Amino acid sequence: MGIVTNNLSFAYGKKKALNNINLSLANGFNILLGPNGAGKSTLFSLLTGLTQTVNGTIEINGDKLSDNKSKIMSQMGVVFQQSTLDLDLSVKQNLLYYAALHGIAPKKALVNIDIILAQLSLTERLHDKVRTLNGGHRRRVEIARALIHQPKVLLLDEATVGLDVESRLLIISYVRNLCTQRDICVLWTTHLMDEVESTDQLIIINKGEIQAQDQSSKLCEQYQVTDVYQLYFALTQNTEAV
Amino acid sequence: MTLNQYLYCCLGIVKREVFRFFQQRSRLFSALVRPLLWLIVFAAGFRAALGVSIMEPYGTYITYQEYIIPGLCCMIVLFNGMQSSLSMVYDREMGSMKVLLMSPLPLPFLLFCKLIAIAFLSLMQVYVFLLCAQLVDVDISLLGYLTAAPAVFLIAFFLGALGLLLSSLIKQLENFAGVMNFVIFPMFFLSSALYPLWKMQEASIWIYWLCQYNPFTYCVELLRFALFGQLNLSAFSVILSATVITAVLALISFSPKFSQQR
Numbered sequence: 001m002g003i004v005t006n007n008l009s010f011a012y013g014k015k016k017a018l019n020n021i022n023l024s025l026a027n028g029f030n031i032l033l034g035p036n037g038a039g040k041s042t043l044f045s046l047l048t049g050l051t052q053t054v055n056g057t058i059e060i061n062g063d064k065l066s067d068n069k070s071k072i073m074s075q076m077g078v079v080f081q082q083s084t085l086d087l088d089l090s091v092k093q094n095l096l097y098y099a100a101l102h103g104i105a106p107k108k109a110l111v112n113i114d115i116i117l118a119q120l121s122l123t124e125r126l127h128d129k130v131r132t133l134n135g136g137h138r139r140r141v142e143i144a145r146a147l148i149h150q151p152k153v154l155l156l157d158e159a160t161v162g163l164d165v166e167s168r169l170l171i172i173s174y175v176r177n178l179c180t181q182r183d184i185c186v187l188w189t190t191h192l193m194d195e196v197e198s199t200d201q202l203i204i205i206n207k208g209e210i211q212a213q214d215q216s217s218k219l220c221e222q223y224q225v226t227d228v229y230q231l232y233f234a235l236t237q238n239t240e241a242v
Numbered sequence: 243m244t245l246n247q248y249l250y251c252c253l254g255i256v257k258r259e260v261f262r263f264f265q266q267r268s269r270l271f272s273a274l275v276r277p278l279l280w281l282i283v284f285a286a287g288f289r290a291a292l293g294v295s296i297m298e299p300y301g302t303y304i305t306y307q308e309y310i311i312p313g314l315c316c317m318i319v320l321f322n323g324m325q326s327s328l329s330m331v332y333d334r335e336m337g338s339m340k341v342l343l344m345s346p347l348p349l350p351f352l353l354f355c356k357l358i359a360i361a362f363l364s365l366m367q368v369y370v371f372l373l374c375a376q377l378v379d380v381d382i383s384l385l386g387y388l389t390a391a392p393a394v395f396l397i398a399f400f401l402g403a404l405g406l407l408l409s410s411l412i413k414q415l416e417n418f419a420g421v422m423n424f425v426i427f428p429m430f431f432l433s434s435a436l437y438p439l440w441k442m443q444e445a446s447i448w449i450y451w452l453c454q455y456n457p458f459t460y461c462v463e464l465l466r467f468a469l470f471g472q473l474n475l476s477a478f479s480v481i482l483s484a485t486v487i488t489a490v491l492a493l494i495s496f497s498p499k500f501s502q503q504r
Contacts, residue, residue, distance in 0.1 A: 050343060070243065074346035082337040086258070088265040093258070100254015101345035101352070103247025129265075 001061050002026045002185040003047065003153065008056030010042055017042040018208045021056070025187060025203075029179045031196050031216075032189045033228075034205035035236060040189045041081065043205070044157045047187070048078050060153055061185075074102060077146030081157040081189075083138055087131040091122065091141050094130060095148060102149040109148060116144045120174060136167030143171065147178070154178070154186045160195065168195075196228045204235050211235040243347060251347050252355040259326070259359035260366075273322065273367050277314040278374055285310055299470040307380055311372075312466040313435025315390075316458065318371055319364040319398045324426055326360040327405025331412055350493045357402045357489065364398035365391065385471040393468035396478075397461040400485040407492040433459040434466075457484045 008021040018039045034040050045051040047058060049069055058065040060072045085094050092113070099109030117123045120140045130138060139159060146154060156175065160168040172188075172195055179186045188195070196202060198217040203210060212219050212235055216228060225231045263270060285307045300308075333339040342352055368390070372382060382390075408425065432452045434442075439459070443450040453459050460477040467474035 048340075048344065050340060070346040070348070072346075073344055076344070078340075078344055080337060080340055084337045084341050086262065086338060089258070089261055093261050097254055097258045098341060100251050100257070101342065101347070103243060103251050103347065105246070105250055106254075 003030075003187060004059040005047075006057045006059075008043075008046065008053065008058065010039075010046060010051070010054065016208055018046070021205075021208075021210055023203065023210065023213065025185055025201065027179075027183050027185045028201060029176055029197075029199075030185065030187050030201040030203065032187060032203045032205060033191065033193065033196065033232065035191055038205045038236075039208040040191075040205060041157060042208075044081075044155060044189055047155060048076070049073065074149065075152045077149070077151035077154045079139075079142045079146050079154075079156040079159045081159075081161065083142065085130045085138060085141060085145075088129065090127050090129050091117075091133070092126045094141065095145055098145045099148045104149060112148050112150070113144070116147050120144055121170075136163050136170075139163060139167065139171060143175070150182075152184050154184055155189075156186070157189045158191070159188070160190070160192065193228045193232055202228070204232060206236040248347065248351065251345065251352070252358065255352065255355040256359040256362055259356070259363055262329075263363055269325065273318060274371060274374065276321065277318050277371050280314055280317070281307060281310065281375060281380075282378060299467045299472050299474075305379075307375075307378055309438070310436060311375060311380055311382075312469060313430075313433070313462050315368045315371060315394065315465055316397060316433075316435060316461045317430055318367050319394060319461070320401050320426060320430060320458070322364045322367060323360055323398060323401030323405045324408075326356075326363070326402060327409040330356070330406065330409045334409075349496070353406065353493055353496055354489075357399055357406065360402035360405075361395050361398035364402075365394050368394050382469055383471065386469040389468045389471045389473075390465060393465045396481055396485060397465060400457070400461065400481055400488060403485060403489040403492045407488055407495060410492060410495040429456060429458040432456050433462055435459075435462045457481065460484075 003023060003025040005021050005023040008018060008023075009016070010018040021039075021043065032040055032043070042051070046053055047060075047065075049065055049072070053066060061075060063072055065072055086097070089097070095113045096106055096109055099106070099112070104112075113126075114123070117126060120143065122137065122140055122144065125133060125137060125141075130141065133141065143156075143159070146156075154175070159175075160171055163171070175186055175188065176197075178184065196216050198215075198220075200216045201214070202216040202219055203213045204219075205211065212223070212231075214222070216231075220227065220231050223231055223234055225234055288306050330339070333342070343349070345352055369387075372387070372390075376382075404425075430436075432449065433456050434453060435458070439450060439453055442453050457480060460480040463474050464477035464481055467477070
């Protein structure tokens with residue numbers, strides 16, 4: 001169960017973006033780490049079905065994305081790197097719209113919204129226009145939105161980029177807790193190494209290829225390095241990430 | 243997916259468009275001011291210069307204001323249809339389109355709901371305009387108000403689908419504004435919205451033929467008759483066929499490609 005990709009490749013014209021990606025992500029917190037331009041967003045776009053898979057296959061919870069897109073979408077929550085909230089609408093209107101797109105009745109959606117917003121300390125902002133929220137709050141609203149339909153797979157593309165430390169910690173710890181409580185598969189894409197914990201499943205991607213994939217502490221052991229920073233530099237020869 | 247889920251989804255999309263419309267106050271304001279300016283200022287001047295003789299569906303001589311009411315209603319619908327499609331291009335550019343694409347419901351259904359939402363918004367604006375038009379002595383019967391609704395809805399659906407088709411063909415937001423000038427104005431002016439076709443024929447035969455082949459002419463005529471509780475069958479047939487063809491083409495050609503993709 002979780003996310004499985006088999007020989008997944010993708011190219012923009014002649015430029016290869018992903019080359020033969022074989023992933024097997026079980027339920028739990030999985031981190032996809034790689035420098036800018038490594039292919040993280042392309043992989044994310046393929047996993048969410050926004051870009052059509054041409055070479056290779058993607059399976060989510062045992063279903064092929066190409067064959068059961070509707071079923072998969074009903075089980076998948078996504079937070080995109082770029083904000084996709086409607087700034088002119090309130091938090092509630094944004095969340096209800098998303099719930100409607102998943103065919104959830106407004107009454108049921110409101111129950112879910114109340115619970116999730118309380119967990120994310122956003123209850124008081126329910127009627128505020130998204131335009132009036134700061135970056136951290138907007139991110140939290142996007143996470144709340146991705147959870148309304150109680151997904152079994154949660155994908156987050158650089159969800160903490162541009163946020164202050166407090167907001168980053170709040171968001172990442174919330175998602176980690178969620179992972180444990182609900183037993184879901186989370187794929188957390190980032191280029192920030194301080195977000196990796198020793199127990200996380202870590203996938204390091206560089207130049208469109210998977211460099212390593214295992215529990216973070218095991219990888220450090222395997223490559224005989226003391227921390228994720230050294231591991232990352234050893235595998236990518238890249239000093240861009242922090 | 244159950245029928246109820248489809249219904250919730252459709253209602254959600256319509257509600258979102260309505261909320262957005264009322265949040266964008268300038269859009270609401272311009273949607274009403276534009277046709278009212280035409281009706282009060284433009285029509286007042288032309289009333290003196292132009293006479294409109296007895297023609298169907300009018301039973302007697304009518305004022306110019308009365309003549310251009312259906313054209314102005316269709317203008318509202320045309321602008322709303324194109325603006326809503328413009329918002330699709332904006333959504334695509336800004337990334338909000340991704341939210342729509344993450345729905346488990348089929349994309350053609352979601353786009354169909356979007357067209358329903360556009361049509362509903364157009365209907366609301368047209369009725370507000372018609373109520374305002376009462377202030378300049380334009381009388382419409384209760385039956386006319388009732389029979390106009392399905393006509394406006396069909397026209398709005400057609401023009402929304404046309405906008406959607408255009409938005410599929412346009413890659414960037416900047417290009418859309420330019421294309422609008424080559425679509426909205428020719429469609430509006432080369433129709434029977436402002437002048438009867440027989441007057442066009444007297445002025446220039448080729449302009450007359452352009453008007454004859456312009457589907458917007460049939461939108462105007464469909465509504466003109468509907469406001470009098472009558473069905474213009476030929477206009478209805480043309481618009482219905484055009485709606486089906488345009489909607490199918492729009493749904494087929496809709497491409498949710500994002501500009502950040504290489």
